[in-house]
Amino acid sequence: MGVVIPLKEGNDRQASVKPLVAVTKADMDRVNQLILARAGSDVQMIPEVANHLISSGGKRLRPMLTLASAAMFAYRGEDHIKLATSVEFMHTATLLHDDVVDESDLRRGRSTARMIWGNQASVLVGDFLLGKAFKMMVETGSLEALDVLSTAASVIAEGEVFQLSIAKNMETTEDDYLAVIRAKTAALFSAAAEVGPIIAGMGTAERNAMRSYGINLGLAFQLIDDVLDYGGTAKDLGKNVGDDFREGKITLPVVLAYRRGTEDERAFWRQAIEKGENNDAALQRAIELISEYDCLRDTVARAEHYAAIARDALAPLPDSAEKEALLEVIAFCLSRAS
Amino acid sequence: MGVVIPLKEGNDRQASVKPLVAVTKADMDRVNQLILARAGSDVQMIPEVANHLISSGGKRLRPMLTLASAAMFAYRGEDHIKLATSVEFMHTATLLHDDVVDESDLRRGRSTARMIWGNQASVLVGDFLLGKAFKMMVETGSLEALDVLSTAASVIAEGEVFQLSIAKNMETTEDDYLAVIRAKTAALFSAAAEVGPIIAGMGTAERNAMRSYGINLGLAFQLIDDVLDYGGTAKDLGKNVGDDFREGKITLPVVLAYRRGTEDERAFWRQAIEKGENNDAALQRAIELISEYDCLRDTVARAEHYAAIARDALAPLPDSAEKEALLEVIAFCLSRAS
Known part of the structure; x- marks a missing residue:
């Protein structure tokens, strides 16, 4: 199952996270060491649980943003290592709590920590x-x-909490949904990118640029993630197509399909999302409706809108390998849906 | 049900938290305002959940420690209000998570937030x-x-996490248990007391004194709390006698009774705590064994030991109304078990 997502011409299908990996490689080795050191504890369960998630093969995009944004402004100190590690720990903590809140069984293709060690x-x-x-x-001081x-x-x-309070409610608007992902996903991308110019002693122009880059990259990233849930495969995602659907999660493709559908179709969505009638046949129908109303294409279009803002945010900054890498990450996020 | 706990002579049965309330009254009014302001959010569920716990009539001992310790060293700024509020928020966050982890239904005589709004x-x-x-x-900077x-x-x-990892395991030693309560209860008492001299610009002597006072007061406080679970009434506690027992929680009275008992009695404790055979008859037997081996009396004696350390920690500091109030809080904690 899954929808083929037509992308506008001009997206770079070869875009890669590799340049970002390359420019942050030396620092990321130190971050990875610090992650292991600081997740350590005499209480054995702590490194077990932490390392399960930490070693699960996430891309560590967020700490790389911090490292690249520090290097971009020629930061020469040591604090970027601790800040990047902090960013990854904040992200990991959020994932651990999210899996409990969402009652998720799988993350990145492996059992979630809560399935192995429990919610507690x-x-x-x-x-x-x-x-x-x-x-x-x-x-860092x-x-x-x-x-x-x-x-x-x-x-x-x-x-x-906002997401929880509107969960399984098909009246959720696109604006509500954007407010959720701006807070739960984009805010950390933004903070990760902004601390670079901060520790490098830059002024508000550089901070604003990196904050804007981060928030808009985060929005684009999350929207493409939502698309992949209806159009990717478990292998690419580390989750199965339809996971969001089965958990009753409202994402932009669903918001759009609900609004564009007939009264009968809206009744289907309410049954599926609000009442939990989400078996394989229901998922199949959901995918068909999302395809019929071009909801993945248009979610990608929304993502491209935020991607464009992220690109323009970086435009005034001097050229550098880091800037190039950060620009390519924007294209990479979009290309995941191709 | 419940055990009458014989206290050593010399404990002040009239000891009260009132002097601490009095010396911190003006500042606590500001802390209470800040609590309400900072627990606010456009996301309606946040103040609902937060205020449920915040308004449930806790004594707010921890923020009062911060305010009194700042006043004791003649602090003249404004940061003590924010730090005291932070301390109370940390405590409230811990309670919210604890109730999820312990699957508790009641706290301070009211339904827990998780029973009303859910674990999520x-x-x-x-x-x-x-x-x-x-x-x-x-x-505060x-x-x-x-x-x-x-x-x-x-x-x-x-x-x-350490407590979770040794949960329902009757091999838990007194030292293990002390390590748990030193971390989960005493550490916040200690930090709450130490930030006062810090913001007042005091040196290590004053910081060490307040840290030692806090950690030992916290230990005494938690040990008496454990005693009350086998010897108090729901009205005093906001919880029912035997809550710890029914949740399979290992506390010092249980550790002592297990060690002092016969093989048959140890088998009873393992069934009750490890296997969850904890109906009213089992609770009754647990209370009888705890009484037979004087485990509440001796838990109180342990608490008195830490209380003595807390008193001596304050001894070198100059006399003041705040010092008197902090000393009386030690006696008050002990007197709760009388």
């Missing part, structure tokens, strides 16, 4: 990683970076 | 309050206070 361990190890993240930020990252932590949690 | 909301609103706590700490409080956050979570 997932909640508490998430709290531990969040505590360690703050401790590392404090060690950068109050501005602390301000940006602690604000992101509140905003992320607020977005998650 | 409890996890996420806890995260939100933790994020807000860090944001407020950052606003005190990196030393941030260091102490962010370290406490990691230690608390680590203690909770």
Whole structure:
């Protein structure tokens, strides 16, 4: 099952995360070491649970944003390593808690921590990683970076609660949905990108540029992720096509299909999402409706809109290998849907 | 049901938290306003869940420790209000997550948030309050206070995971149990007390004194709390006698009774705690064994030991109304078991 998603011409199908990996390689080795060191504890369950997720092959896009944005402004200190590690810990903590909240069984093709160690361990190890993240930020002594990252932590949690409060409600508008992903996904991309110019001592122009880049990249990233749930394969995703559907998650393709459908179709969506009638036949019908109304194509178009803003945000900044890599990541995010 | 706990002579049965309430009254009014303001959100579920717990009549001992310890060292700024509020938010976040982890139905005599809004909301609103706590700490700009409080956050979570990893295991030693409560309860008391001298610009002597006071007060407080679970009434506690027992929680009275008992009695404890055979008859037997081996009396004796350390920690500090109030809180904690 799955929909073939027509992309506008001009998207770079060869776009890759590799340039970003290359420009951050030396620093990422140090981040990976620090991740292992700081997820350590005499309480054996903590590294077990933490490493299960940490070693599960995520791309670590967020800490790479921090490292690249620090390097881009010629930062020469050591704090970017701790801040990048903090960003990844915040992300990992969020995933642990998300899986509990969403009752998810699989993440990136493996059993979730909560399926192996239980919800209790997932909640508490998430709290531990969040505590360690703050401790590392404090060690850098950068109050501005602390301000940006602690604000992101509140905003992320607020977005998650908002998502919970509108869960399984088909009246959710595109604006509601954007508010959710702006908070729960884009806020951390934004903070990860902004701390680079902060520790490099840059002014508001550079901070604003990187913040705008991060927030819009995050929005594009999440929208493409939503598309992949109806058009990818488990292999690419580490999740199965239809996971969002089966969990009753409202994403933009669903919001669009509901709005563009007939009254009968809207009744189908309410049964599926609100009442949980989401077996394979229902998923098949959902995919057909999403295809019929071009909802994946148009979700990609929305993502391209935010991608364009992210590109323009970087435009005034001086050319560098890091800038090129960060630009290519935008294209890479879009190309995942091709 | 419940055991009459014989206290050593000399404990002040009239000891009260009132002097602490009195010396912190003006500041606590501001903390209470800030609690309401910072627990606010456009996402309606956040203040609903947060205020349910915040308005449930806890004594707010922890923020009062911060306010009293700041006043004791003649602090004249404004940061104590935000730090005290942060301390209370950290505590509230921990309670929200604890109730999920322990699957608790009641707290302070009311339904827990998770029974009303679900585990999901409890996890996420806890995260939100933790994020807000860090944001407020950052606003004070005190990196030393941030260091102490962010370290406490990691230690608390680590203690909770340790508790989970030894849960329902009757081989838990008194030392294991002390390590748990040192981390999950005493660390926040300690941090709450230590930030006062920090923001007042005091040196290590004053910081060490308040840290020692806090950690030992916290240990005594938790041990008496454990005693009350086998010897108090729901009215005093906001929980029912035997809640810990029914949740299979290992506390010091149980550790002692298990060690002091016969082989048959140890088999009973394993069935009750490890296998969950904890009906009313089992609770009755547990209370009888705890009474037979004087386990509440001796848990109180342990608490008195830590209380003595807390008193001596304050001894070198100059006399003041705050010092008197903090000393009386030690006696008050012990007197709860009388």
